[in-house]
Amino acid sequence: MAGRPTSAEEVAEAVRAHRQVRVRGAGTKGRLVDGPGELLEMSGLRGIEEYEASEYTFTARAGTPVREIEEALAEKGQYLPFDPMFAGAGATLGGSVAAGFSGPGRFRYGGMRDFLLGVQLVDGRGTLVRSGGKVVKNAAGFDLPKFMVGSLGRMGILTEVCFKVFPRPRRTRTLRIAAPAPAAAVERLVRVAASRWEADALDYVPREAALYLRLGAPGEALDSLAAEIEAEWPGEVAVLDDEAERACWLSSREMTWANGGRRVKVPVSPSRMAALQELVDGLDGCEARFASGGAVAWLSVAASLDALRDGLARAGLIGLLFAGPADDPLWLGKRSEPAILADMKQALDPDGRFPAI
Amino acid sequence: MAAGSQLQHSLARLVAPDRVYVDDVHLAAYESDGLTVFRARPRAVVVPETSAEVVAVVRWCHGNAVPFVARGSGTSLSGGSLPVEEGIVIALNRLDRILELDPVDRVAVVEPGVINLDVSVAAGESGLYFAPDPSSQTICTIGGNVAFNSGGAHCLKYGMTANHVLGMKAVLATGEVVEFGGRSREHIGPDFTGLFCGSEGLFGVALETTLRLLPLPEMFHTVLAGYRSLEEAGNAVSAVIESGLLPGALEIMDALAIEAAEAAVACGYPGGAAAVLIVELEGPREKVAAERVQLEEILAATNSFESRVAADAEERATIWKGRKSAFSAVGRLSPDFIVQDGVVPRTRLGEALRRIGEMSAETGIRVANVFHAGDGNLHPLILFDGREDGGLERAEALAGRILEMCVAMGGSITGEHGVGMEKRAYLPGMFSEDDIDVMKRVRAAFDPKEIANPGKMFPGPEAPALTAHGLHPLEKAGVISRE
Numbered sequence: 001m002a003g004r005p006t007s008a009e010e011v012a013e014a015v016r017a018h019r020q021v022r023v024r025g026a027g028t029k030g031r032l033v034d035g036p037g038e039l040l041e042m043s044g045l046r047g048i049e050e051y052e053a054s055e056y057t058f059t060a061r062a063g064t065p066v067r068e069i070e071e072a073l074a075e076k077g078q079y080l081p082f083d084p085m086f087a088g089a090g091a092t093l094g095g096s097v098a099a100g101f102s103g104p105g106r107f108r109y110g111g112m113r114d115f116l117l118g119v120q121l122v123d124g125r126g127t128l129v130r131s132g133g134k135v136v137k138n139a140a141g142f143d144l145p146k147f148m149v150g151s152l153g154r155m156g157i158l159t160e161v162c163f164k165v166f167p168r169p170r171r172t173r174t175l176r177i178a179a180p181a182p183a184a185a186v187e188r189l190v191r192v193a194a195s196r197w198e199a200d201a202l203d204y205v206p207r208e209a210a211l212y213l214r215l216g217a218p219g220e221a222l223d224s225l226a227a228e229i230e231a232e233w234p235g236e237v238a239v240l241d242d243e244a245e246r247a248c249w250l251s252s253r254e255m256t257w258a259n260g261g262r263r264v265k266v267p268v269s270p271s272r273m274a275a276l277q278e279l280v281d282g283l284d285g286c287e288a289r290f291a292s293g294g295a296v297a298w299l300s301v302a303a304s305l306d307a308l309r310d311g312l313a314r315a316g317l318i319g320l321l322f323a324g325p326a327d328d329p330l331w332l333g334k335r336s337e338p339a340i341l342a343d344m345k346q347a348l349d350p351d352g353r354f355p356a357i
Numbered sequence: 358m359a360a361g362s363q364l365q366h367s368l369a370r371l372v373a374p375d376r377v378y379v380d381d382v383h384l385a386a387y388e389s390d391g392l393t394v395f396r397a398r399p400r401a402v403v404v405p406e407t408s409a410e411v412v413a414v415v416r417w418c419h420g421n422a423v424p425f426v427a428r429g430s431g432t433s434l435s436g437g438s439l440p441v442e443e444g445i446v447i448a449l450n451r452l453d454r455i456l457e458l459d460p461v462d463r464v465a466v467v468e469p470g471v472i473n474l475d476v477s478v479a480a481g482e483s484g485l486y487f488a489p490d491p492s493s494q495t496i497c498t499i500g501g502n503v504a505f506n507s508g509g510a511h512c513l514k515y516g517m518t519a520n521h522v523l524g525m526k527a528v529l530a531t532g533e534v535v536e537f538g539g540r541s542r543e544h545i546g547p548d549f550t551g552l553f554c555g556s557e558g559l560f561g562v563a564l565e566t567t568l569r570l571l572p573l574p575e576m577f578h579t580v581l582a583g584y585r586s587l588e589e590a591g592n593a594v595s596a597v598i599e600s601g602l603l604p605g606a607l608e609i610m611d612a613l614a615i616e617a618a619e620a621a622v623a624c625g626y627p628g629g630a631a632a633v634l635i636v637e638l639e640g641p642r643e644k645v646a647a648e649r650v651q652l653e654e655i656l657a658a659t660n661s662f663e664s665r666v667a668a669d670a671e672e673r674a675t676i677w678k679g680r681k682s683a684f685s686a687v688g689r690l691s692p693d694f695i696v697q698d699g700v701v702p703r704t705r706l707g708e709a710l711r712r713i714g715e716m717s718a719e720t721g722i723r724v725a726n727v728f729h730a731g732d733g734n735l736h737p738l739i740l741f742d743g744r745e746d747g748g749l750e751r752a753e754a755l756a757g758r759i760l761e762m763c764v765a766m767g768g769s770i771t772g773e774h775g776v777g778m779e780k781r782a783y784l785p786g787m788f789s790e791d792d793i794d795v796m797k798r799v800r801a802a803f804d805p806k807e808i809a810n811p812g813k814m815f816p817g818p819e820a821p822a823l824t825a826h827g828l829h830p831l832e833k834a835g836v837i838s839r840e
Binding site: 052053054056077100106109111113114127128131133134136139140142143144146147148149150152154155166167170186195198217218219220224265268271292295296318320331335336338339340341343344347348357 | 459460461462463464483484485505506508512513514515516517519520529531533535536539540541542543544545546547548549550551552554555556572574575595598599601602603640641642643644646647648651700701702703704729732733734767768769770771772773774775776780784787788789791792793794795796798799800801802803814
């Protein structure tokens with residue numbers, strides 16, 4: 001039976017009351033929630049607690065849908081620049097932090113870890129704890145908020161989060177740059193990333209043999225920047241209309257392009273993109289989209305994971321399976337498990353109430 | 358064998374005899390850092406040259422339960438690298454190699470003793486730079502920046518040091534050598550790299566750090582505006598923020614700070630200003646051209662009596678020189694001063710400054726203000742004369758009241774200097790017992806014997822040798838400055 005707490009105190013009580021507890025936001029990354037123990041539905045902890053636009057910060061309860069936040073921010077001309085993943089599918093703030101997923105906009109200003117300022121969480125002993133702060137700059141105490149990014153509900157249950165936000169660019173424009181082969185794609189991506197143009201987002205879509213680049217700037221500046229990029233690769237650059245632009249980034253954020261039942265996140269970097277794409281090309285039913293200037297590959301896997309696991313291990317990469325059957329492994333490839341990982345788990349969750357990491 | 362020479366002998370086997378100091382002359386050079394009111398003489402100073410030597414020393418410390426303090430250039434303003442009397446100092450300045458600079462992945466891999474600015478200088482050849490720019494960037498090291506999550510003048514837009522650290526190889530206080538993160542800007546699993554940044558040396562020593570590099574902005578547009586009151590300058594900041602612009606920097610200095618900077622570096626700030634505001638836009642030329650029009654309109658609607666735009670890189674440098682030298686310059690107005698580092702919600706800046714002014718008037722203690730206005734990060738400079746009976750104590754009491762005000766306003770006791778030795782008594786003002794208990798459990802996971810920089814961050818017994826010593830010698834020479 002699932003519990004549905006409506007306050008941080010109730011989450012703490014639930015943790016104390018059960019031998020094993022796991023937590024679910026909207027379930028957009030379902031595999032991360034699978035496991036034994038009482039399931040806590042976080043949808044009851046919903047709503048913005050503080051939002052002062054001129055502070056560039058907001059605080060909200062962890063079960064609040066990202067979409068709700070984005071709407072409130074948009075009213076004041078602001079946004080979370082890293083385009084949190086799966087907002088359209090209902091992803092919550094807490095789930096997004098625990099998964100540590102950032103979308104295409106991460107390219108320009110950084111991701112989840114860079115915008116999270118403070119958290120309130122329930123540790124494995126059922127104690128309510130705060131870490132970080134509610135101002136844009138703070139260096140007091142250990143940075144547990146960052147540690148919670150990617151902690152997958154294994155180190156604590158987030159009940160409240162505080163973020164930094166930015167003013168949203170007045171206008172954006174998205175360009176499609178042809179990228180015939182992975183090697184050429186990387187070369188062009190590196191060129192864009194090092195350029196004066198300051199792209200806000202930069203994705204590589206192997207299926208379409210294309211790079212997508214999003215600029216954000218006042219209107220006149222957009223025309224001039226776009227013209228220069230078009231001149232850089234004559235005949236190979238196209239400007240997307242508004243509808244196509246919207247669809248492009250929605251596809252990136254929601255992974256609507258993915259056909260496979262299994263989905264994997266693989267942190268990567270430009271120098272290793274071509275090798276990863278080559279690996280993916282060699283696997284039946286496997287497809288990749290590289291986001292955030294080649295910082296991350298999102299994989300869709302229709303067939304067995306074995307070959308992918310081996311390939312990632314050989315490439316020295318590591319993937320996180322966030323959608324797929326419960327008996328599939330969570331981690332794929334070469335994962336290091338230093339003693340400090342177990343020691344931190346022991347420090348925050350001494351009785352092992354949360355799933356193993 | 359005497360205890361001292363036994364220690365020396367043991368350490369000499371780990372590094373080399375000529376890189377272990379136990380004599381008074383050498384030890385004296387390490388007994389203080391940028392916060393000169395504290396002094397403690399360590400038992401020895403070890404100067405490793407390789408990360409293997411650092412690992413060996415840390416393992417020896419762990420095995421023998423000897424406390425250690427890792428130190429770079431010793432510019433901490435919170436007493437973060439203050440030695441422990443019963444322990445040793447591991448001086449990391451000779452681990453100063455940039456191991457890798459990769460323009461494709463846009464990362465640099467560096468040793469802890471590399472100077473902050475040297476990263477940007479090296480990366481500049483590839484059109485890249487390292488964004489965090491503490492005022493001491495010409496001398497402070499990456500190891501110290503990582504340990505204290507250092508800031509600078511560009512944090513609102515680009516974040517602090519932690520936002521630019523992607524991975525590291527570190528030796529923990531237990532002697533375990535770990536690798537966190539990597540060269541990707543993304544990670545999976547709990548973010549140990551982020552947790553290590555700002556841990557104030559309580560977890561261990563970062564041996565190799567992978568830094569995120571950014572492309573150099575094509576151009577800067579730096580504006581200096583003079584105001585007749587501090588409040589008007591504050592209102593201008595609000596107007597800029599509310600306009601939707603995202604400047605790279607938004608800085609304010611008050612009259613006393615301007616007077617000091619003018620005397621020290623002749624920065625040519627508007628005469629008779631009660632406050633100056635520095636706003637800097639950066640980016641592609643077309644974008645800056647459009648935004649500068651917007652900025653001009655905003656500033657024209659404020660009450661600035663003089664506004665000036667840097668025409669070239671040299672004029673920009675002069676404007677920044679005034680700002681970055683302000684703190685040491687204040688040393689000309691007073692034999693001693695304390696730099697505070699509190700943060701308030703930006704919308705309460707005006708109120709905070711007014712209250713600091715009132716406290717200053719009430720106590721008769723002069724306070725100069727220089728601050729990162731866009732971040733709400735205050736740097737009140739509390740002037741005092743350490744030779745006066747109780748001078749330091751009165752200044753510290755005022756500093757404490759300011760920190761308490763910051764916490765009460767929902768801010769923080771430190772924006773970028775860290776808690777260190779200086780502000781540890783104020784940590785419980787910001788966090789509950791449960792919050793601090795978790796931090797202690799985390800610390801115990803990394804350092805069960807409490808040998809890595811003990812006595813910092815958490816409230817503890819009286820700090821050693823609390824006396825006024827005036828400016829740091831390097832500061833007097835104008836080599837380093839405080840921010």
